[in-house]
Amino acid sequence: xxxxxxxxxxxxxxxxxxxxxxxxxxxxxxxxxxxxxxxxxxxxxxxxxxxxxxxxxxxxxxxxxxxxxxxxxxxxxxxxxxxxxxxxxxxxxxxxxxxxxxxxxxxxxxxxxxxxxxxxxxxxxxxxxxxxxxxxxxxxxxxxxxxxxxxxxxxxxxxxxxxxxxxxxxxxxxxxxxxxxxxxxxxxxxxxxxxxxxxxxxxxxxxxxxxxxxxxxxxxxxxxxxxxxxxxxxxxxxxxxxxxxxxxxxxxxxxxxxxxxxxxxxxxxxxxxxxxxxxxxxxxxxxxxxxxxxxxxxxxxxxxxxxxxxxxxxxxxxxxxxxxxxxxxxxxxxxxxxxxxxxxxxxxxxxxxxxxxxxxxxxxxxxxxxxxxxxxxxxxxxxxxxxxx
Numbered sequence: 001x002x003x004x005x006x007x008x009x010x011x012x013x014x015x016x017x018x019x020x021x022x023x024x025x026x027x028x029x030x031x032x033x034x035x036x037x038x039x040x041x042x043x044x045x046x047x048x049x050x051x052x053x054x055x056x057x058x059x060x061x062x063x064x065x066x067x068x069x070x071x072x073x074x075x076x077x078x079x080x081x082x083x084x085x086x087x088x089x090x091x092x093x094x095x096x097x098x099x100x101x102x103x104x105x106x107x108x109x110x111x112x113x114x115x116x117x118x119x120x121x122x123x124x125x126x127x128x129x130x131x132x133x134x135x136x137x138x139x140x141x142x143x144x145x146x147x148x149x150x151x152x153x154x155x156x157x158x159x160x161x162x163x164x165x166x167x168x169x170x171x172x173x174x175x176x177x178x179x180x181x182x183x184x185x186x187x188x189x190x191x192x193x194x195x196x197x198x199x200x201x202x203x204x205x206x207x208x209x210x211x212x213x214x215x216x217x218x219x220x221x222x223x224x225x226x227x228x229x230x231x232x233x234x235x236x237x238x239x240x241x242x243x244x245x246x247x248x249x250x251x252x253x254x255x256x257x258x259x260x261x262x263x264x265x266x267x268x269x270x271x272x273x274x275x276x277x278x279x280x281x282x283x284x285x286x287x288x289x290x291x292x293x294x295x296x297x298x299x300x301x302x303x304x305x306x307x308x309x310x311x312x313x314x315x316x317x318x319x320x321x322x323x324x325x326x327x328x329x330x331x332x333x334x335x336x337x338x339x340x341x342x343x344x345x346x347x348x349x350x351x352x353x354x355x356x357x358x359x360x361x362x363x364x365x366x367x368x369x370x371x372x373x374x375x376x377x378x379x380x381x382x383x384x385x386x387x388x389x
Contacts, residue, residue, distance in 0.1 A: 019375070024078050027375045032304045033074075036352065036367050039297055040066050040360075043353035046281050049260045050273045058274045058355045065357050069364035076368030081376040084369065085316050088139035092161070095132040098125035099168040114172045115358075124358040126169045126177045130184060131366050134323035136161050137185055141192035142316040143383045149193045158189070173218055176346030180330050187326035188319050228344035241271050245339045248284040256287030274355040276347055280339050298332045298351070308374045314381040317373040324366045331363070 019027070044066070048059040076084075101116055102125055116123045140158050141149065148154050162185045169178045190199065214222070223238050231239030248264035257263070262284035264270045273281050283291040302325055309321025331351040337343045349359045 019080075021078065024375050028074070028077055028371055029304065029308070029374045032301070032308075032367065032371065032374075035297065035301055035304065036073075036364070037070070039294070039301070039352045042282075042294060042297075043278070043350075043355075045259075046278055046285075046353060047274055047355055049262075049285060050265055050278070050281050052266060053260055061357075062355055062360065065360055066364075069361050072361070073364040073368035073371070076365060077371030077375055079372060081314070081317055081372050081379055082381060084135065084320075084372060085139055085142070085381065088135040092132045092136035095125055095128045096165055096168075098123070099129065099165055101125070103168065103171060114174055121357060126165075126172065126174055126181075127358045127362040128365075129165050129169070129181060130327050130362060131324060131369060133161065133165065133181060133185055134188060134320055134327070135369070137188045137192075138316050138319035138323060141188065141319055142314075142381070144192075145383075146193050150195065152198075155189075155194065155198070158185075161185075173221070174347075175217075175221055176334070176348050179346070180327065180334070180348065183330055184323055184327045188323040191319055191322045192315075224344040224346070228341070231341070241277070242339075242341050242345065244269050244271065245277055245280050246341055248280045249340065252284040252287040252291075254287045255289050256283070256285045259285055261285060275349060276335070276345065276354065277339050278354045279336055279350050282353075294353070295332075295336070298328070302329055305370055308370055308377070312373050312377045314379055316381060317377060317379075320369055321373045324370055327366060328363070 044059050044063050047062050048055060051058055098116065102114065105116070114124050114126060116125065137158055140161065144154060162182065166178045166181050169181065186199070226233060227238045227242060231242045233239060235243055244264060248262065248270050251257070251264065252262070260266065262270075262281060264284055265273045265281045270277055270280060270284075279291070279294070282294060286293075305321060305325030305328060309318050309325060312318045312321060328351055331348060334343065334346065334348040335350040335354070338345045338348065349356050351363050352360065
């Protein structure tokens, strides 16, 4: 795993306390950058196919969004990780205020109020909260000892950091993103050293609260659960999406029907084929071989993330690496599981492949922070934020 990390001579040392720009560029994990570009390229090709061999309306827009996103990703990678640590709470607060703004002046689409229309770009702040929350939690736990983390009262601030924005996201309503925020933050808590018995209490409390939570679900959210349990209850209505998804998945066979030859997607049987169900387009056109290929690429991305986290010599970087890698896993797992009918449909995009501006930008930002952790992995930071050598 450690072999995936580039080992350059331009690293930090007592004689060289800072990295030059040239050294940072050389230390960027270009293998991870190439992997991200490959997955994004597959996404553009699938969007081109989903539109019937047309660049508009999805493939061209996705490509245009990806270019500045890649530049932003590399820019984040070159910024000293100590700067990101100092700005962690500021970034969190800025995104939190955007969530508040959604409640006041949010743009309503598909029955939900989740976006802010900026004119040139429609922003979904709940997506940006994923890296922002990871940074804030990593900053908090970096400043604690294991003994302090073991004190229940010390967990109140990070719990508030998680559930305050989660409450706002639930109001939009956006149950899927809320669950991802909770699960992703749980990985940071675990890596920081929170005891397992506390997780057991939290999980037990969550399970006990399910009957109460059920009463607060919107009708469409309850219908998603009913549809998951038995799609045939309403095959031409609420169960239509998942039934068509399963048909397309099965019709792809081992090697698929060929590029732009998928009957379910090309003949408009498959709904939301450019967003939630883009994985099904891949499976129908390239079969099980194509589906396994993209899953292997995602697994390689996760291995890069874990390797970067393990190689980092400061707690802040380790927690950021684990938290963001977990978010990537959750994106991938939830999307693939829901289009296969293994979990209810919750509207989570396939990372770097599904059409979507904020989701694409957020994931590239996450990769940028992973690259920053990798570049500055030799930096040792005290609990007060001062470098140690």
